[in-house]
Amino acid sequence: MQLTINGETREVADNSSALLLWVLRDELGLTGTKFGCGAGICGACTVHVDGVATRSCLLPVSAVAGKTIRTIEGLATAGADGVRTLHPVQQAFIDVQTPQCGWCMSGQIMTAAAFLESVPAPSQTEIVNAMDNNYCRCGCYVRILAAVTKAAAEGLNAKTPSGQVAKKMQVAA
């Protein structure tokens, strides 16, 4: 079976009962999409299916054949020079210093990105309602709200100023 993920065609095992989350994570190695509950409650596994924020933990992979899937790994855009530009929502999450542990953040960002595509100038209440179904156990809600508000105010096409980019944690070999 073929899936279109982040603009690429990927071949996956023909297993109609396999769930998209685990195909992404364990079969294709796209571990940016996270497992939180397996019950469609927490939102950590949110991806875009044809542009719609969708919980991948309950979704049989057979249901998304022929559809366009976007994960957190495909949210930034890569230029020809190998340099990528973060999605404005990702940039806003850095600018506001939103994540703590980070486990829910892919889901938060994918939810916010799809929401702002459909509601470009949301009210505060609309943002809260849109983000209310994504758990953050670290309790970053104040900053998630601030980041989505910031991304909305600047617009999805805005080129935000460069955020502070530091080195990633490394595990030494």
Add this chain to the structure above:
Amino acid sequence: MSDLPITQSPITQSPITPPPPKRRWRITRRGFLIGSGIGVAGLALGITVGTPYARLKIAEMLASGQGQPGSFPVDPFAWFEVLPDSRVRLFLTKVEMGQGVHTALAQIAAEDLGVALSDLEIVQASTSQGPADGNGTSGSSSVATVYQPLRQAAATLHQMLRAEAARVLGVPADALSVAERAFVVTAAPEQRVEFGALVAEQKNWEVPEEGAPLKPDSEFTLIGQPLARVDIPAKVTGEAVYGYDIKLPGMLYGAVARPPTLAARLTAAQPGAAATMPGVHQVVIENDFAGVVATSRAEAHAAVDALELTWDEGKLWQQAELEEIITVGNGNGITIQRAGDAPALLEANPALIQAEYRSPFAVQASLEPQAALVDVQLDRVRIWVSTQMQARVRSLVAETLGVDEAIVEVTPTYLGGGFGRKTGFEVAVEAARLSKAAGVPVHVGWTRTEEMRYGYFRPPTHHQLAAVLDANGQISAIEHRQASGDVAFGFFPTWLATVMGADFGSYRGAQIHYAIPNRHTIAWRHELPVRTGWWRGLGLLANTFAVESFIDELAHAAGIDPLQFRLNHLPDDTAGQRMRAVLQAAAEKAGWGTPLPEGRARGIACCTDVGTVVAEVAEVSLDAATNRIRVHQVTAAMDCGLTINPDGARAQIEGNIMWGVGSTLIEEMRIKDGQVDINNFDTYPLLTMRDAPHVETILLEAGDGRPRGVGEPPIGPVAAAIGNALFALTGKRLRQLPMTPERVAAA
């Protein structure tokens, strides 16, 4: 535009690299460690947790005539490496679980090393590279314990490099300054030598005899700055690698059978249909353990469900029985605070004011469940795991497999939340057993139901408080009698628990910090048939809820404003002055005493914990139709001493407040028919954005230059502040957590 280079995360590459050469350390006379044996030139300088301890051991060795300082085998808990390519790497044993510890420690290290934060590479150390850090990452202790030795090591390394640069350039050491990762002659910057050039040749580095001077606090450029966290970019791109994400070539997935009840024992097990199910590679049945290794997680779980297992269910415990155990006066209480003679003054006093409080079981509920990848080979065991306690993982896996700890390598990953739960080790032990049997690397990642049911819980508590007021409205005597399930004792050997008597984890926050002439606190500990243990702040939330709600009751009984009443009882010492400052700051910012819109009220509470003082004001309303409490805003003032990263400290306050609100309004785990009566977020929901309060934070500093903990103290006052606000609004006093609509209606 933000330009992040597209790179593979190093952590995913590490599994396929060869084992690292074992570094050896020699300890210097001043208690530092100089590393060798990495096979290249370069300089490694490390520090132990207890440099004074190391010095003591050296002194003992010298006194006894055995050994020399250079031969004393000690592993460092943090160390620098300066490499010939001028990279400076800081290896840390403390794990990053969202609390920002890597950034805070990097700020501290870079300050005295004299480099920019971006010139420092932060590396999460595996246990094979150094020590396992027996303290782990917990108890809001990392920055407070590491601060001074890390600065000393950074300053010493700076001094060593500076001296070598002075020799190479032929100028006095004080004629040099640091420019990026090089020393330059200040008056002639074209004369420079890179760090890498200084360490390019193998040489015997000596630590200077005199202590390297530390930068005066007034000259700090990094410590105290709200710098961007080093781990955040990878967390918005999906590249950050956690225990659930680790991959190795040839790996399979494991699942483990779980007991149907709290007291169940596995009495018989047969593979049954599981052995021939699709994807199954191995069925593992050993004594009390049954698990399956399969090609996918789904196949592993399906096969576990098909195992033929016989359980002796044991006693079917009910919630009411457990609450009866957790009752003040049941068994022997241990006095943990005594000033004056409160019991005598309170006994049979007609003016006695008393109240009882209760808090329930709660779950840590990290959004990343327990996860580990383990590769058991004949001569080497490698583990990647979300853990706060890599030393414990190493020793328990070694014990389970019957191998020497020295061949077990534990690499902590990023943690998708810790909150005390990831000091556990079960998942790594399970993956190790399965990997050993299957002969391939095995990943075990718990389901949400496993995470909800098979860990350990915040224990339930019961509190009896009693006090008398004098004619001036001052408390003349107060007693707090507290009963709790175990916290720390759940992890201690029985003999140690017996010697200690009272569980410091359970009674955290239980003592009365006000200046009351007669104060008495007694703690009863109880082992329960449910595992209880670490949870953010341990007993702090429950104890502060009881004590600070009761103080509020006394304030109202005395007819004195609750803020003023607290101020009236503060001791006239540094601790009292710090508490006064945070109370007044929070109250002022929250508009304490000023009118609110109809239907809203404020409540105040405070606590002292790990040397940090916090005061919080909650602003609430009550939906009359649903009896739901709404927390609109929490204003928090905290003094954690020297603040390393103010933005990180504020984030910790915000997170703690969300935890506190969730625990106050929603979170409760119950036992039913011998089993934990929750299995996912539908039966144990968490706070969501709609119910999240706005948070205002104020940071004060004690002014003594010492950092204290921030990861837990702000959780303390939340429940009491909300309950006190509800009383101010409605006259209803909620004495049991959580404050559900049913309890509000019944109050």
